Amino acid sequence: MQTGPYRITKGVALLLAGTMLASPLLAEEAAPAEEIVVTALKRGNVQLQDVPTSIAVVGQQQLEARGVAEFADFARSVAGLNFVDSGAGDKRYIIRGINAAGEAQTALYYDNIPMTGIGGAATSFGDRQPDLQLYDVQQIEVLRGPQGTLYGSNSQAGVIRFVTNKARVDRFEGSAQGELSTTRDGGTNYGIRGMVNVPIVQDVLAIRAVGYSEDYSGWVDNVYRNEKDFNDTKRDGARVSVTFKPDEQTNIVGQYFYQNLRTGGRAYTRPYDVTIGDNFFPAIGRRATSQIGRETRSDKINIFALTADRDLDWSTVTIAGSYFKRDVLDYVDNGPSFRYFEYLQRIGEFPPVTVPIGSLSYSPQKSKMWTIEARMATKFDGPLNGVGGIFYSNRDNDFETNTTVVDPISGRPDFSQPLISRRNFFDKTKDFAVFGELTYDITEQLSVTGGARWFRTKRDLVANTIVPFFGLGAPGTTSAKAKNEDVIFKGLVSYKVTSDVLLYAQYAEGYRSGGTNASSFSGVPPQYDPDTTANYEIGAKTSWAGGDVVFNVAAYRIDLKGLQSEQRFGPGGAFSGVGNIPGTAARSKGVEADLLVKPAPGLTVQFAGNYTDAKLAKDVPSLGAAALKGSNLAYVPKYNLSLSADQAFAISDKVDASVGFSASRTGKIETTYYTEFNQPSRGYTLVDTRARISWDQFKLDLFINNLFDKAAELTVFNTINDPHVVLANRPRTVGARLGIDF
Template sequence: MRIISVTSRLLGCTAAFALSSAFASAACAQSTTAPTTASAAPDKNAPDGDIVVTATRRDTSLQKTPLAITVLTGQTLTNAGVTNIADYAKFVPSLRIQDNGPGQRRVSLRGVQTSGEATVGVYYDDTPVTGSVGVSSDAAGRTADFTLFDVNRIEVLRGPQGTLYGASSMGGAIRVLLNKPTQDYEGKIESQVAGTNGGGLNYFVQGMVNVPLVKDLLAVRAVLYRRDSDGYIDNTYLKRQNVNDYTATGGRLMARLTPSSNLTIDGMAMIENTDAFSSNWNPAVGTYKSATKVMLPYTDRSQLYNLTGKLDLGPATVTSITSYQHRRSAYAADDSYYIASYRTAAKCAGYVNASTGAACSSDQLTNYYGYIDSLSPAAIYYPGSTKDFTQEVRISSDGTHLFDWTIGGFYQNRKNNVTSEDARADATTGDIITPNQIFYRREIFDKLEQYAGFGEGTFHPTRTIGLTAGIRYFSYNKTVSGFTDIAWTLIGAPARPLSTVNSSENGTLLKFNASWQANPDILFYATASQGYRPGGANQVIGLSADLTPYKSDSLWNYEIGTKLGLLDRKLTLNLAAYQIDWSNIQVSGRTTNGAFSFLSNAGAARIRGVEAEAFVRPTRGLQFTFSGNYIDPRLTQDQVNASVVAAGRAGDRIPYIPNWTGAAGAEYTAPISPTLDFFARADFNYVGSSYSEFRPTNVYRVKIGAYSLTNLRVGIDLKHNDAGVYLFVNNLFDAVAINRASQSSTANSYSATSAAPRTIGINVRKSF
């Protein structure tokens, strides 16, 4: 199988390089496209030359929308080489990614981060995507992620969006808006080949074609792609190199039906298949070195389907969004070192002589050690699936009137199932033995059903003042079932029959906003808004009844901001300051033997921060972008309730959130002939230090050091044939940029994930 995989990669790289060479030849003989567009550069189709956004569920001008929004256009994503959420996060103030590898990313905005349901809503068009819940009810840690290609723009809404976007948008929302089918024949293809320092080759090939099938009635748009990376992490224990290889293959098919001038029906099917291995490494062993005794595979089969209808009634538009997500994934963790921690005389006495606690005899100790050794190496393997159906219907007023409004309803039915099983691995290769040799197995079924009704209206007493109020009523029910059919008494997990627990809740969310458009280039606003995420029920072996349910947590966000167009709009400056009061926080605890994690509610936090974005266009062809934020996220109450004592105490800083982050970019385009343009782009990203645990006195607290990343890209654009050839360097100075690290009492538990080392490559694209 390994030989086939390597051969596949070589063929793929050969194909990508052939495409690159062909396009490079074309580039020398032909000409190119339009100049690049910055993330907040004007859109000629927007009012007043501004970008049009739909964050408020109506078309509005970006610089006249009284919200903290960062918009990245499709051209910016292409020019910066963005392919996933981890790539574009560096452009957005307060957006933080804990990257555990494909499909295992934790997303947060404004420091609102903890275990449990997601704190940031992620949407593809108007379809919400959800992470898999897992055995610890931590959907936030496995946010679904699709490859970004042929994207119109990304809108990142900072701050809670509870009234319009509902649950799990308490920190904000991310909307990936895809290009839709048009009545024009068009297409594009892009390929890339690169090499990573200390690793292997990487490549991708991707393409799009748009075809009008019936004039003014039906058009389709298809996207296909394949991405492959050979990895850069070496396993010193198994003596295997580049173990974190990665392959993603997928695409989407979109159709647009326009039966009349006021009715549009869009259908989409999006599929992505990922096969990868863990990107975790052990800093104590060496940079980009792993000491796991087991290879840790990750597979993901994600499907997303959507049907959206829009009916323009003149004064209002009715929108219906029907979506279905099906995701089958499996990931693994090395359990060998945890099992080895039971190889002590004390553990023998507690296990073999549990009734008396007497010390083990020599023969008992020999037999006990033999039993422990027979279990290792082993992996905890978590196969599971997520099925999520959502339906939203809303009606919104069109244009700007004395009173603008949106009302709607939302329904969700999400079903998760996950298996937690310990399986033996081959001691020489580290591969999990197939068929699986299982010595422990637990099954969990998690169902979330929720309903919501929402409304938001803006009153304009004058042309320059807007007063907004919004409300959302929500009601949810969560049912969790589980059983253990293969017992493992060593860790206190006996066989248990099917049992079921329920949790339900309802409530309201509010929003208030006031804005003043002082003149066409100056906007001031103030906001008070709520956000929440659902609670639920734990299904943990041996957990007491008082720890089974946990409630939703919620917050209030108080914010002031301004949007400024200065120096004849050559400078755009957006500023925001906020305070978030977060109560009844969902926290993660563990059973006394460390084997199982669960959720409870304890403590409160106050998060204060400021954000800034600046876009400078001094001359034609040259633009600069700057963004940055300061966050002070601290607990205001101890994380203690009647049932759990969690780690945090009042005054502690929330883990994994740096106080300072910032980014700067420069893009330059200049003609070098009537048919050729020179293109250059540089991006710099700084992330301050953070910590892995709340308590400064925690012996397992890891400081995650500050780092800077610099990316460069230079090339040639062909003006008349929409093509280009580019050389790029990512992580120019080969920084060791760790974004997550943790450790425990288990040997070799100090692990980290990071950005890739210096990567150099060639990128070619062509549109037609």
């Protein structure tokens, strides 16, 4: 029997769905077409075409029409945005080709709440960033290029911001949605979602609640265990916001997020023969793998936030605080690694210890983060305006890894056998910053902006070796400290040629804080320093034909200095850690474009594309034999293209309909600088189709995702523990969604 938050959130979703389906008489008229505004500049609402920087916005209508439930559902439609996909809730976001190990390089926000990934042995918090369900989200904003002055650490490539709908004090409204689909080579998928907004005191106090429960079938078979479709995913959650408006000048919003994500295993497949050392691993199939251990995963997130805004006529003061808590339990099969250790023994590079046939690691991880930001955005009538404030965060991360002999029957740890290793670490990071940006309008057309951020970061790590790896070495405790302080800058010039044409040029810096390693191998450096980005960019934002044609383009060059990167140490490079590469280690150059065209009544066509040339700027032997000047950065395709078209039409006076498709093309991707491990992924094209019928307050969506059943290589890994495995995409999925608004 399911207990606790799972039952609560599933019950909330069912209750909301039942309430709304039973209340058709409360329906309101359809909302007008969405107006695209941006809130990410922390200066209130600004029209997208008036913002002199490269931003992509995906609005609520588009999210609903495309059935977007999570990050991967929309990412391929945004120029310059990529991700390393390791499964549900385990992604690393990449903007403009900026990608390396260590802390995140793309900041992730839900409203005013900064998110953090879960670290590993190298405290690589850029991985495993949260992936919350996106029902009842107002819009998604993707800021491309460094945003260090306003968003601080980890925004050196850009920012992804999910803006949720808050409780509305002026109206009662709600929605519900049920989804049913089937996946080829998999099974049946379902999702139920609901939202209700209730004013408690009209125009003063309101509550908005969202609930959801989703169950997605697996499609990968484990031939060793004779398990079909083992990589299923279940996700349940709730989101609550309370808005309090004591007067016209004050707005206070309290929020709570909860999500429980469980997976039966990673969608790692082995479609190719591969040899690591002298160990041969035969191809299994494009939707199959072979593992002794069960790689299940659970991921629970709880978030509390409070934001207060006060209008002072000449400015708006905002105070935003949040508490983020995440608990993850990972199981990872170590079988291939242990075969590699046997190979090293055969060539005399690993001690003569007894290596078991199968091994499984289980890693409980807990992350907590408190943040508070106080800022003021002016709105003078004169030419000078700006935003400034202070920021503080305190992050605690507890990580434990236990390496065990695996029970071949259950696929779980065999606790009757001694532990192979056990380590834990306690990592604390404190960040304090003062920031500001000022804009001066020289004329009605010409404006200049300058910004800066001073930051100070402190980090402490305590690592305990409780059971040394294979008994090599002795138990003990190590500690490391890091302290960094610096200032980064931004400069921007914009020129409004006409009311529909905006040109700009900018220089912007970004950074991410240094960190600590917690490897069991003593040769891995205990800490690494911050790295920085310097962005040189020009762009144009244009509208034509009364807004029926919108074309935005930007060209950029980003220099990465002191780059944090994963480096290998120890016998055969079996141990990894994060280190710095001195000087300008890498450079990313590229161009990105967004085009929207409405060529006929009801027809909307959108195109997004980018070309990215992200390369090492010098030889870096510590990264591997192939890490030479001019080598492509790992996991960065040269190009991404997307095209979509939607045609809306009326069937009758009371029934509307639409049909559409989305297609994306991702180029080939290099995976590592180690020649013996580099297995580039093939480029791929994915196509989705959709149709909608709307009547009264109802909407029926029919969809086919992955229309041509393409087995795309989303991410390729080739390591001693993951020998040429491919993270597979979901096969062709055909389904329907029925929704109601009231």
